[in-house]
Each structure stands twice: as C-alpha cells, then as structure tokens.
Amino acid sequence: MQNNPLNFIAPIEGDVLHAFDGRFLDGKLKITVKVAAPEDAEIFVNGVQAERADGHFEAEVFLEGHKNRLEAVDRVSGEKIGIHVFWLSDFAAHYRLSIDDNIWFLRDIQQNKEHYHSLFDNPYLGFLKQVNAEYGTKIHLNLFYQTDGFNLADFTDQYKNEWKANADWLRLSFHALQEFPDMPYVNAGYEEVKRDCDLIMNEIRRFAGQEVMHSVTTIHWGEATVEGSRAMRDAGYVGQVGYFNVDDNLPSASYYLTAQQRRHLKKRFVWRDTAEDITFVRASIVIDTKKLEDIKPHLDAHEKSGSKPPYLDLLVHEQYFYPSYFNYQPDFRNKILTAVRWAKENGYTPQFLSESISNA
Secondary structure (H helix, E strand, O other): OOOOOOEEEEOOOOEEEOHHHOEEEOOEEEEEEEEEOOOOOOEEEOOEEOEEEOOEEEEEEEEOOOEEEEEEEEOOOOOEEEEEEEEOOOOOOEEEEEEEEEOHHHHHHHHOOOOOOOHHHOHHHHHHHHHHHHHOOOEEEEEEOEEOOEEHHHOOOOOHHHHHHOOOOEEEEEEEOOOOOOOOOOOOOHHHHHHHHHHHHHHHHHHOOHHHOOOEEOOHHHOOOHHHHHHHHHOOOOEEEEOOOOOOOOOOOOOOOOHHHHHHHHHHOEEEEOOOOEEEEEOOEEHHHOOHHHHHHHHHHHHHOOOOOOEEEEEEEHHHHOOOOOOOOOOHHHHHHHHHHHHHHOOOEEOOHHHHOOOO
16 A cells, blocks of 8 residues: 655645636636545545545645635544645736847937937837737846946936836846856845846836836846845845756756756746745747747647646847847847747737736
C-alpha cells in the first residue's frame, strides 16, 4: 500500500487561478483540486469529500474572491494541510505589447523638441500609436535611465499633457540604470535597486505624470536577488515579468526563483510568491529572438504543448527598430504586427497586465 504524505498536487501554494483553470458558476470559479495521500485515507477538501483517481484524490471546490485558503483533511489520520491560492477573475484571454530597453526614442524627442509638435512625431512612438489605433493594443515601455550623452533628467516635460492623454494605452516603468553591464542586478541588494528604481520613477512622474505609472515592470535581464525584487515591490511593482527558463540553454530571466519554481511558472505562466507578496508572470514570446516566419508557430506551440498562456505577454526590445543598430531587424514592424494579429485572431483582447493581476 502506498503511503504518500498528505500534500497538494494541484493547485499549489501561491498558484494564481483563472478562467482557463475551471468553470465560472454563480460568481465563483469551480476547480478540481488534486491531493496526494495514503490509499486508505479519507480526504476532504474545504469540506468536500475527495474521490480516488489515478493514484491521488480529487475534489471539486469553489473559489470565491481574490484570496482563497484550501484545506485538505484526512479523517482517518486526522492530518491536515492548508495552502493559499488566488483567483483572478479578469486575467485570462488578455494581452499587451511589452517593450524593454527603451531610451533612444526619448533622446530623439529631446533632440528634436523644437521640431516635434507631438511625441508621436518620433518614428518609433508613431509606429506604436499606429499599432494601438489599428488593434487597440496596450503598450508598456520599460525604461533605462541613461545612454550615451543622455539621461532622463535631460528630457523635456513639454509633452506631459500628451503623455497623460495617452495613458489609457501607453505606460512607462523602471527597467535599469543603463544597458550595460549585462544582468546588472543579479547580485544587487535592496538599496542599489531602490536607487535606480527611484531615479527612473521620479523622472517619469516629472515629465509624463503618475497616470502612465502602474504596478508591473520587467527588470533588465529578468534577474534580481530577493532583496532586489522586494525593492521593486516596495516601489509599487507587485507584478514582475520574466522568461522563467529552466532545463535549457536560454537566459533564465527568473529573478530569484528556484529551478522547481521556474519549472512550475514556465508551465503555468503566473505564480505568486506568498512570502514576498510578488506576482510573477512569464512572457509568452521574445519577438526579436524569432524569425518573422517563426512567430506564429511559436505562439501556436504553447497550446499544442498543453500550456496555453492565460495572459499573452508579447515582449520585444527597442533597439532592433533602428537601422543604425548593429543588429537592426528591418522586419521589426512586421514582427510586432504578426504577434499582435495572432493575439487578436486567437481570442485575446487588449488589457494592461496591471489590471489583469488585480481584481479591483
């Protein structure tokens, strides 16, 4: 006879549940809970008796409200175990375009402030505005503080009202002090991350207003210590985006998470570290790492592998837009449009990640 210790198989502590995980009934989400336990156990989950199935026990329970406690009790041994999970009622079937490494377009606007009557006279922002106009896409730009000969403190505030007027589809957030060195925060403590985060956030408030700032960002290279992630959380970034690669040769971009946590997140696309009160979300594609013809197959492959992204985060990097960049991608625009079209054709609607990880 098997003597499995009482344990939750699915969901687990910190799991974020959504419409793809169950059925919506009477304002609640009905999910199947799987529990490991001895064969002769008599398991109840939140008062519902679990049935034996494929070497474990299963019970259907309802989630109600944002935070839910699941408790499994073995009435034979008297043992019990509890976890906390979260239900996001408006998370699934949304998408955004997220762009890292942004700074050059701001330098161009600053250099042309006497000639640009609008932010969108800048070719890069002008293109993004076209994407929004055609598809309604919500676009989030993660900013560097400085690049050669320019930093955010240099940037004019003359367009502040225009930033505010477009905050319904365009947002700005902290990314890093600058592009190099690679992985600048992989060993950084709380104060270093806080310093750079404050630098960027204060300048964004000055030139664009609080309206463009919300609760999600992606740190440069997706690597941080737990102290670094805490610094971002305390700055208001309770949602942190990465790649969460594991068991491959790709950059992990996984903040401080363990290999086991990364494996879980890679499949689930979202998970909350309840100890740190941070929600991690996995990007669904890094557009500039794919050939144009491979973007659709890559996105199709998620569902074929049984892990369709609940929230589709389309990630790309600014520098590939520019012909002067050594690694310029002349099909940069087409790549973005291909990914955005895929989102629309596959039932995803535009919504910022900030709104999607909140039930407010």
